[in-house]
Amino acid sequence: MAPLTSLVLVSLLAQPFLASPVPDAESDLSARSALPADYQSPPYYPTPPGGWMPDWADAYAKAHAVVSNMTLAEKVNLTTGTGLYMGPCVGQTGSALRFGIPNLCLQDSPLGVRDTDHNTAFPAGITVGATFNKELMYARGVGLGEEARGKGVNVLLGPVVGPLGRKPRGGRIWEGFGADPVLQAVGGAQTIKGMQSTGAIASLKHYIGYEQEMSRMSSVVSVGYSSNIDDRTLHEMYLWPFAEGVRAGVGSLMTSYNDVNGSACSQNSKLLNDILKDELGFQGFVMTDWLGQYAGVASALAGLDVAMPGDGAIPLLGDSYWGSELSRSILNGTVPLNRLNDMVTRIVATWYKFGQDKDYPLPNFSANTADQTGEIYPGALLSPIGVVNQYVNVEGDHNITARAVAREAITLLKNDQNILPFRHNDSLKVFGTDAGPNPNGPNSCSDKGCDSGVLTMGWGSGSANLPYLVTPQEAIGNLSNNAKFYITDTFPSDVVASPTDIAIVFINADSGENYITVDGNPGDRLEAGLNAWHNGDDLVKAAAQKFSNVVVVVHTVGPILMEEWIDLAPVKAVLVAHLPGQEAGWSLTDILFGDYSPSGHMPYSIPRSESDYPESVGLIDQPIGQIQDTFTERLYIDYRHFMNANITPRYPFGHGLSYTTFTFSSPSLSVVTPLDSEYPPARPSKGSTPVYSQKIPAASEVAWSSTHFTRIWRYLYPYLDFPQLITAADTYQYPDGYTTQPKPAPRAGGAQGGNPALFDTAFSVQVQVENTGSRHGKAVAQLYVALPSSLGLDTPPLQLRQFEKTKDLAPGQSEILTLDITRKDLSVWDVVVQDWKAPVNGEGVNIWVGQSVEDLAVICEVGGKCSMA
Known part of the structure; x- marks a missing residue:
């Protein structure tokens, strides 16, 4: 390969980095659209082995002793998920029971244990970022880890530091901590430290450049968009929080669905081998997002360690890019045995590193059903039936942390005439469905895929069931004997307003993950834009026509436009309560009635108009061909852009008022x-790494004839029929630039x-x-x-x-x-x-x-x- 220093440099900010497209004979997705000029860089092979960091030495020594004695089947089993719906969790690896290693349970979400019961629904990441409180960031992480451990979850899929929030309409920006790399980095690192202090493994995600929902994934009929990012922008913006997460000792990392500079993240050798595992010294294991593996050999060589949920291009067919196909690739020599050994060693070392070999519980819940008994393998045509839910309560006193986070995040944007805080005898008129409950129940919409009642979180895999919900209506009603509620988004015509009345208007803006569309919004806020949902702007304006004192409470996933009403004289105060989780009501009344002063600060800017953003950060909706999303704004997103362009936002990044002064x-x-x-x-020199025999294992180690159990149809196994007939591959078209010769250690690492x-x-x-x-x-x-x-x-x-x-x-x-x-x-x-x-x-x-x-x-x-x- 050509060294980076020999590339032709572009002026402006930096040389674009990349990974050129990686062809793979196995993949249906080898064809990629032409990249913009200059967005190319050399491939990076082979994968640097883990185990050279002193504080991981004991864990790697234990892993080496185990992996040295594993069969090929056991090794492959740990790298490959068992298939969609093939176990209690959203994903699970195979096991190596001879060594006490069970199927490892991987489960969403970054704000609570998803699809279960008796759990805490913590405030979302964006809410945590708004606290600017490192101690609360850590405490929430501890709570997440304790609940994951209590449910038997080995790897809790979070925290999220990608997307960074480049696109204000992006569907999942609420899962991260804000539109600044340092705020994201601190939130992510503190969460990781808290989570992993309990023995649960955190999975930092999504790596990298995952900034919109539409067209995010590749499949047999489409190719996900390519985020085209130059080298300097990558390092100074999007990589920064991942580097801090690795520095915090995160045990696993999840790749994103999209391409970066034309190469899928799950098989991008530049991103995984060079930057993550060499420059950043990542010692844990890399997994795909669900169904985000697009090739077999290419992904293994590029640095992928775990395929989730294990299925191939079309799920539930019993096919896999790895599983038995990885066994075949080892036997025919297309994947070097030392790459498989490193994959497995990274997994087992991480398991040891966080003490999961010592009394770590097995899963006691099912992500597939709320019933006590049900199918053990729902994805199978025929499945045994058993107890799948034990209803273990893991909430503890985490409601205290959840309430504290939600309260400290509440951001006071405006408070004319010190209308806040309220007195308990103030005459209050409360408007908006966002103040009340979902009429069908707090968990009636799968993965929160609706906008009904108070908005506690966005939708998708980043959500969790609410064990209970205290709504603003309930909390205000409990503290005030002089409040009347109009839980409607249409201003009632018969409302009578007196000069002493205060109208509290609740509005919201929602978004989520792409597999659910809500009110025409496919994850990203495509139809809603940056305006309030459910005619929220009109509701505020109608209240301002009737009342001389209006307080607006906003629950939102990200930036929301306020220009239609923010300067109206009756609008005296605005509170952004972000996404508060289960304690939505109590955290808000803690502030409204003055038990606490607000201390939240905006984790992003609020513009005056969407046109104030650079055009390049808009959503791209292109039905045909691969989307080329080139980050031409480079370092200039959010407040960096506004300051550079001399644009004054309505409320700047970091803004937040209090009831007192400092x-x-x-x-x-x-x-x-x-x-x-x-x-x-x-940099310091690298330490030694585990060394294994390079002798190709006996084919009998993955022969079906050697097994003594009943197969579950569609369950993914490492075994093959007649593996003894496999011979060394005569020819195989390796990715461009592939080599087994190790690279010099990068000077920026150590x-x-x-x-x-x-x-x-x-x-x-x-x-x-x-x-x-x-x-x-x-x-x-x-x-x-x-x-x-x-x-x-x-x-x-x-x-x-x-x-x-x-x-x-x-x-x-x-x-x-x-x-x-x-x-x-x-x-x-x-x-x-x-x-x-x-x-x-x-x-x-x-x-x-x-x-x-x-x-x-x-x-x-x-x-x-x-x-x-």
């Missing part, structure tokens, strides 16, 4: 680790997440935050950096790099917050050198601290002093 003072900047060179010091020197604290900023108001409250200090032009690259005016939240401060009380900045925080990705480049000694860097990207009270000039802006 002042920042006494800022100081100290040098911790001097930036005495442009590039980090040389540890999980990259060169450990990248994460040395370069500077530390301290600032005193004082509550100068009359109520208790929490403040958020957001730190942004402005990089100097001396780096020779176009960089956004400001970029979030750190944040901290105070404790609850009483009036007059203060707290000193410390915000640390790493070498990487002050670096850009050098596409020629292939490393992170920082200004020596931080010369020319300006550091800003404040309460939003447009409300910055402190400026620190590196090499100079800090002052009040």
Whole structure:
């Protein structure tokens, strides 16, 4: 292959990276549309083996001892799902029972254990991001992990840090933490640490460039879109939260459905072998999204470790790209045995790493039915019947965490005349179906595939059953004896308003995953755009015509336009409650009635018009041919774009008001680790990795004649008929650039997440935050950096790099917050050198601290002093 440094560079921001299309004789999807010019890069083979990180050494040693004694069938069994609906979970691997390794249960979702009972429905990721509270991010992760473990889930499929939120109408942006890579990174890393502290394995997803729902998947009749991303944009934006997740020690990672630069993510050797497993030093295992494997040999060689749910191009036929076909590929030599050994070792090492060999429970629920007894293998034509649900209650006291997250996320955008908080005897008139329940029951719509009642989460695999739901109607009714409810989205004609009445209008905007269409929206907000659903804008305007005091409460998956009513004089206050989960009502009344001051901040900007966004971030609906979605806006999404284009949004990223006031003072900047060179010091050398015999196993190890059990039709097994007749493949068309010669270790690597020197604290900023108001409250200090032009690259005016939240401060009380900045925080990705480049000694860097990207009270000039802006 040609080294990256020999590629022709494009100007502007960076050389596009990629993986050119990977042809595979097995795949029906080898044909790809022509890529835009310059979006190409060399393939990267072979897969770097795992096991060289010191803190994974014990787990890999245990795995090596086991894998060394496994048969071919046992190895293949652990890499391949058993098939769709072939077990209690949404996906499960085969087992290796001789070594105590059961079928590993993989289950959604990022906000709770999906398709089960007696679980907690936590607030969604976007809500967690709005808290800007690292402790709550971690606590929610612990709750998710405890519930996954309690249900017998080995791998809980979350957190989500992709999509990043590039497309404001994108269907699944609510599953992540916000439209900024650092906010996503911190939310993801804290969640991972919390989850995995319980022994459950987190699965960071979706890797990478998965920014819209429509045309996301490839199949026998279509090809998913290609996200075309240049190298610098990839590293500085979309890869950033994945790097932090790997640095946090995440055990697994899920690829996305789409292509990146023309190569499917699940068989993209550049993404998996080079960037993830070499540069970022990922030690766990890589899995596909469900039915997101599009080839057999090509995906194995490109770095895939687990195929989920195991089926081939058409599910429920009993066919697989792996399973028995992977056994065949080992016997005929097309897939090297050392690649299979690494795949299995990564899986088993992760199982050991998180202590799942020690009293970890088996699944006690079924994702397929709520009945106590049912089919054990629903995907089979004939299945044995047994107890499939034990109704184990795993909720514990997680409702406390869920309520705290939902409450601290609530973002006060406007509060004219201090209309909030309410008094308990205020005369309230409440409008909108979003204040009430789903008339058919909180879980009546499969995977939340409807917008009825208060919006607690979006729809799709990222949802979970609600064990109960406290609606705003119920909570307000319990706290006020002077509230009247109109649970309708059409303003009633007979409403009488007095001068002392306050109208509370509830509106929402929904979205979700592509396999469900709601009100004409196929996951993405195609029909609804960025407007409120169910004529919400008209409901607010009608209330404003009748009442002199209107408070708007918004539950939304992402940006929502407010221009039709935000400047109307009666609209005194606006609260964005995001997606609150089961505690929707209580978390809201905690704020409405002043038991707590709001402390949420916007995890994305709210524009004045959708046309304020760059055209390239719009949805692409193209019925014929592969969509080429080229990220021409590069680094400039959300607030980076608005600032660069000199566009003032309605509410900026990070904005959030309180019932009290805060002042920042006494800022100081100290040098911790001097930036005495442009590039980090040389990376540490890799440690040793497991070594196995390269002798091809005996064909008898995968012969059906050697088994002694009754086959389940459609269940995916590693066995073959007459494997002894398989001979070495005379010819096989390997992917372009395929080699078994290991590559030199990339200079930007060296540890999980990259060169450990990248994460040395370069500077530390301290600032005193004082509550100068009359109520208790929490403040958020957001730190942004402005990089100097001396780096020779176009960089956004400001970029979030750190944040901290105070404790609850009483009036007059203060707290000193410390915000640390790493070498990487002050670096850009050098596409020629292939490393992170920082200004020596931080010369020319300006550091800003404040309460939003447009409300910055402190400026620190590196090499100079800090002052009040």
